[in-house]
Amino acid sequence: MKIAILPGDGIGPEIVAQAVRVLEKLQAEGLQVEMETAPLGGAAYDQYGEPYPEATRQLARSADAILLGAVGGPAYDALPREKRPERGLLAIRKDLGLFGNLRPAILYPELAGASTLKPEVVAGLDIMIVRELTGDIYFGQPRGIHVNAAGEREGFNTMRYSESEIRRIAKLAFEIAQKRNRKLCSVDKANVLECTEFWKEILIDVAKDYPDVELSHMYVDNAAMQLVRNPKQFDVIVTGNIFGDILSDEASMLTGSIGMLPSASLDAANKGLYEPCHGSAPDIAGKNVANPLATILSLAMMMRYTFAREDLATRIEQAVQTVLRQGYRTADIFEPGTERISCSAMGDAVVAAL
Numbered sequence: 001m002k003i004a005i006l007p008g009d010g011i012g013p014e015i016v017a018q019a020v021r022v023l024e025k026l027q028a029e030g031l032q033v034e035m036e037t038a039p040l041g042g043a044a045y046d047q048y049g050e051p052y053p054e055a056t057r058q059l060a061r062s063a064d065a066i067l068l069g070a071v072g073g074p075a076y077d078a079l080p081r082e083k084r085p086e087r088g089l090l091a092i093r094k095d096l097g098l099f100g101n102l103r104p105a106i107l108y109p110e111l112a113g114a115s116t117l118k119p120e121v122v123a124g125l126d127i128m129i130v131r132e133l134t135g136d137i138y139f140g141q142p143r144g145i146h147v148n149a150a151g152e153r154e155g156f157n158t159m160r161y162s163e164s165e166i167r168r169i170a171k172l173a174f175e176i177a178q179k180r181n182r183k184l185c186s187v188d189k190a191n192v193l194e195c196t197e198f199w200k201e202i203l204i205d206v207a208k209d210y211p212d213v214e215l216s217h218m219y220v221d222n223a224a225m226q227l228v229r230n231p232k233q234f235d236v237i238v239t240g241n242i243f244g245d246i247l248s249d250e251a252s253m254l255t256g257s258i259g260m261l262p263s264a265s266l267d268a269a270n271k272g273l274y275e276p277c278h279g280s281a282p283d284i285a286g287k288n289v290a291n292p293l294a295t296i297l298s299l300a301m302m303m304r305y306t307f308a309r310e311d312l313a314t315r316i317e318q319a320v321q322t323v324l325r326q327g328y329r330t331a332d333i334f335e336p337g338t339e340r341i342s343c344s345a346m347g348d349a350v351v352a353a354l
């Protein structure tokens with residue numbers, strides 16, 4: 001397993017270090033793992049003057065899988081747009097063709113009290129959000145800030161999806177739904193946006209190839225509300241880049257914390273980039289208090305999707321569940337009656353449980 005390690009910025013290095021310790025534990029048991037580290041985002045800008053430099057690109061392209069922390073932070077906010085850390089993240093996703101972003105929102109029963117919803121509303125929650133990751137308003141041209149014909153400054157972005165982009169994410173979502181409970185909800189804003197009206201039309205067409213999957217449609221504003229009203233009505237959600245970005249952060253709180261939500265970003269051959277759904281959390285960076293579990297759970301997803309090692313994925317997930325059952329909590333999921341521990345102590349606990 002050749003794995004590129006991209007710690008990134010903010011809490012990125014702290015949380016990735018804990019996932020690397022899990023990998024090292026598996027390596028010590030005999031798993032053939034090769035790890036190489038490179039910068040992405042602000043760290044890459046500091047070293048190379050680019051958020052996605054050639055050295056990182058070559059490593060990412062040659063690796064079987066990539067483990068990423070997060071990028072960004074206030075130190076980089078004043079850079080020209082093309083140099084900002086977030087552009088480095090968009091660039092690596094596009095460069096590697098990582099169009100399929102899987103964001104599972106699963107409530108560990110031990111965290112029922114940390115969820116923002118009542119225990120009976122979230123008990124047993126297990127939703128898979130399938131977010132398209134290389135199109136939509138995040139990539140559409142034209143984009144920018146200019147002076148318009150009336151002489152006023154205006155900012156603009158373009159929401160676009162080609163038919164092939166919609167078909168490939170739809171296919172992925174239907175296949176995932178087939179392996180789960182055969183229920184797929186496509187989230188759009190087809191009542192207002194032509195781009196997502198087209199999305200809906202293509203979803204309905206692709207559905208003909210999956211007669212065993214029940215396809216439903218929901219407007220994104222309603223979906224945001226339904227996620228906190230009755231999240232268990234959903235099984236698999238498929239949506240575009242921006243709606244998926246927003247809905248997955250929302251769904252994370254149903255599981256207790258944004259620090260619990262892992263992700264896989266896959267290309268057509270299941271080469272993947274694995275990262276927590278959250279950002280670089282500048283407010284807590286460098287304090288050793290971040291929750292590393294989303295990153296460790298992202299490593300479990302890597303074992304499952306890129307390396308087809310369901311045994312290792314399950315082992316890592318069970319180790320996470322064990323530490324939660326033992327009562328260990330980072331600050332974001334702490335409740336009275338549990339033990340508050342640091343980011344690195346959480347890494348210790350997971351390695352011990354493993």
Ligand SMILES: NC(=O)C1=CN([C@@H]2O[C@H](COP(=O)(O)OP(=O)(O)OC[C@H]3O[C@@H](n4cnc5c(N)ncnc54)[C@H](O)[C@@H]3O)[C@@H](O)[C@H]2O)C=CC1
Nearest residue numbers: 070071072073086259278279280281282283284290291332
């Ligand atoms: N994939 C990525 O690399 C992403 C990068 N970003 C970037 O990260 C920077 C900060 O963005 P924000 O909007 O503040 O979002 P954020 O996700 O970094 O933080 C939001 C809140 O959640 C908390 N949080 C996040 N991860 C946590 C963890 N593992 N444990 C405990 N608490 C955690 C933070 O402390 C903060 O209060 C920005 O530069 C943004 O562009 C944001 C989202 C994704």
Ligand SMILES: CC(C)CC(=O)C(=O)O
Nearest residue numbers: 072086089090245277278
């Ligand atoms: C920083 C953005 C480019 C990405 C983001 O928020 C995400 O992928 O969740």
Ligand SMILES: [Mg+2]
Nearest residue numbers: 245246249277
């Ligand atoms: Mg996000």
